[in-house]
Amino acid sequence: MRRRTNPRRTAKPQPIGPIQTYQVEGLTHEAKGVARLQGKVTFIEGALPGETVAAQVTKAGRRFDEAILTQLIDASPYRVEPPCPHFAACGGCSFQHLVNEQQVTAKHAWLEGQLRNLPMRQRLENLTDAAFGYRRRARLSVNKVKGKIVLGFRGKASSEIVSIDRCAVLTVALQDVLATLQHALSEDALATHIGHIELLEDTKGISVVIRLTAMVPPSLMQSWQTWAQDNQLALYWQAPKSSKAEVSPEEMRYYDVAGLRLQYHPQDFIQVNAAMNDKMVAQAMAWLSPDKQDVVLDLFCGVGNFSLPLAQHAHSVIGVEVQDSMVNAARANAQINGLENVRFVAADLTQADTLQNTASGLLTAGVTKVLLDPPRAGALEFLDSIIKLAPTQILYVSCNASTLARDAEYLLAKGYRVVKAGLMDMFPQTSHVETMMLLQKKK
Numbered sequence: 001m002r003r004r005t006n007p008r009r010t011a012k013p014q015p016i017g018p019i020q021t022y023q024v025e026g027l028t029h030e031a032k033g034v035a036r037l038q039g040k041v042t043f044i045e046g047a048l049p050g051e052t053v054a055a056q057v058t059k060a061g062r063r064f065d066e067a068i069l070t071q072l073i074d075a076s077p078y079r080v081e082p083p084c085p086h087f088a089a090c091g092g093c094s095f096q097h098l099v100n101e102q103q104v105t106a107k108h109a110w111l112e113g114q115l116r117n118l119p120m121r122q123r124l125e126n127l128t129d130a131a132f133g134y135r136r137r138a139r140l141s142v143n144k145v146k147g148k149i150v151l152g153f154r155g156k157a158s159s160e161i162v163s164i165d166r167c168a169v170l171t172v173a174l175q176d177v178l179a180t181l182q183h184a185l186s187e188d189a190l191a192t193h194i195g196h197i198e199l200l201e202d203t204k205g206i207s208v209v210i211r212l213t214a215m216v217p218p219s220l221m222q223s224w225q226t227w228a229q230d231n232q233l234a235l236y237w238q239a240p241k242s243s244k245a246e247v248s249p250e251e252m253r254y255y256d257v258a259g260l261r262l263q264y265h266p267q268d269f270i271q272v273n274a275a276m277n278d279k280m281v282a283q284a285m286a287w288l289s290p291d292k293q294d295v296v297l298d299l300f301c302g303v304g305n306f307s308l309p310l311a312q313h314a315h316s317v318i319g320v321e322v323q324d325s326m327v328n329a330a331r332a333n334a335q336i337n338g339l340e341n342v343r344f345v346a347a348d349l350t351q352a353d354t355l356q357n358t359a360s361g362l363l364t365a366g367v368t369k370v371l372l373d374p375p376r377a378g379a380l381e382f383l384d385s386i387i388k389l390a391p392t393q394i395l396y397v398s399c400n401a402s403t404l405a406r407d408a409e410y411l412l413a414k415g416y417r418v419v420k421a422g423l424m425d426m427f428p429q430t431s432h433v434e435t436m437m438l439l440q441k442k443k
């Protein structure tokens with residue numbers, strides 16, 4: 001069977017100019033060294049601040065150039081040998097050549113820049129944990145190249161799949177499963193019928209979700225079921241052309257947070273870094289400090305990762321989430337944990353009237369505090385609906401500092417002030433930056 005060509009496939013950048021010497025002055029949060037040559041800014045892949053490097057331009061723009069490092073002339077004292085042998089080719093990590101503390105320093109400086117227009121009395125805080133072995137969830141692609149099965153991640157310089165046998169950011173148990181899977185897939189008929197494979201580790205154990213691109217004979221599925229049993233793995237299947245929600249069997253997984261047990265299904269969202277999730281939830285409780293007078297609204301609540309810990313302290317909690325499966329899981333989680341002061345609403349928050357329609361109910365409920373954890377696009381569409389509820393405090397958890405800055409500026413104009421904010425290094429070695437910000441209604 002011919003594989004579809006990927007419309008997003010990108011080619012490896014090619015050098016277009018002479019090799020030149022650069023003094024590197026800065027670092028972007030995407031791990032590109034920043035240098036200037038005759039006044040023009042050049043972003044150099046792989047270069048670090050304080051270094052002298054030889055580099056070659058791959059893309060010349062009007063305002064800046066992009067270049068690749070060809071020779072390290074004088075190295076930074078913070079440069080380290082990347083622990084992962086796949087680092088040069090794999091697109092999963094961008095920072096392994098820089099000692100972890102300096103990665104956090106670079107992300108911190110970048111975040112300060114993003115939030116520069118927001119008056120804040122306190123300095124940004126940093127929340128960190130292990131630099132490797134932290135990922136409890138990973139999605140690997142499968143492809144056949146020149147007759148060989150390739151299981152791995154998309155590449156750094158192109159979207160070709162790079163074969164990965166060990167991945168240093170995965171939990172140790174998932175690293176072992178990956179190695180076993182590589183071996184099992186290499187000669188198996190199933191391999192050509194798989195789009196991607198997801199690995200998950202939680203408190204219950206390890207599961208593997210196989211997304212099929214075509215139906216396969218039941219005998220083949222059965223032999224994989226046996227493989228999974230032999231390796232003490234739970235196996236889930238996603239049928240070809242099915243929606244993300246159609247993953248079978250129905251059997252739920254679970255993870256622990258804040259002394260609670262939370263069920264979820266493998267297609268549901270959970271935070272990828274378990275140790276950082278524990279710290280993040282603890283920080284959210286400490287910053288928002290809900291007490292028995294508080295009615296807390298938890299927007300984008302997933303399976304109740306914040307809502308249920310909040311319900312342990314607050315008078316009551318209302319969680320809002322668009323995915324029915326997660327709302328059902330959240331309701332079950334409240335029951336399992338014996339929390340009767342929390343309810344969950346299934347609603348799409350990007351629809352302007354969602355909160356407005358429920359606003360009268362929420363107003364009667366007397367919401368005092370709001371926690372929101374939106375996707376990258378942020379929350380601008382419904383900030384007015386939140387403001388109408390007049391919460392005394394808003395805790396904003398963000399995976400996109402630029403939409404956070406925009407939304408916080410809006411809240412500032414509407415009578416809130418920023419109490420504090422902090423960087424959460426959820427994904428060390430990568431350029432992702434997560435932020436938590438506490439806003440307070442001015443008296």
Ligand SMILES: C[S@@+](CC[C@H](N)C(=O)[O-])C[C@H]1O[C@@H](n2cnc3c(N)ncnc32)[C@H](O)[C@@H]1O
Pocket residue numbers: 269270271300301302303304305306320321322323326347348349350351373374375
């Ligand atoms: C970043 S996750 C956070 C989930 C949860 N707070 C946690 O910590 O596990 C964002 C959540 O927002 C939900 N979501 C995305 N778009 C939404 C929308 N338009 N309305 C309501 N929920 C939405 C997603 O399904 C997902 O569960």
Ligand code: SF4
Pocket residue numbers: 084085086087090091092093153164166167168169170429
């Ligand atoms: S994602 Fe894994 S395999 Fe890829 S560079 Fe990072 S540690 Fe290595």
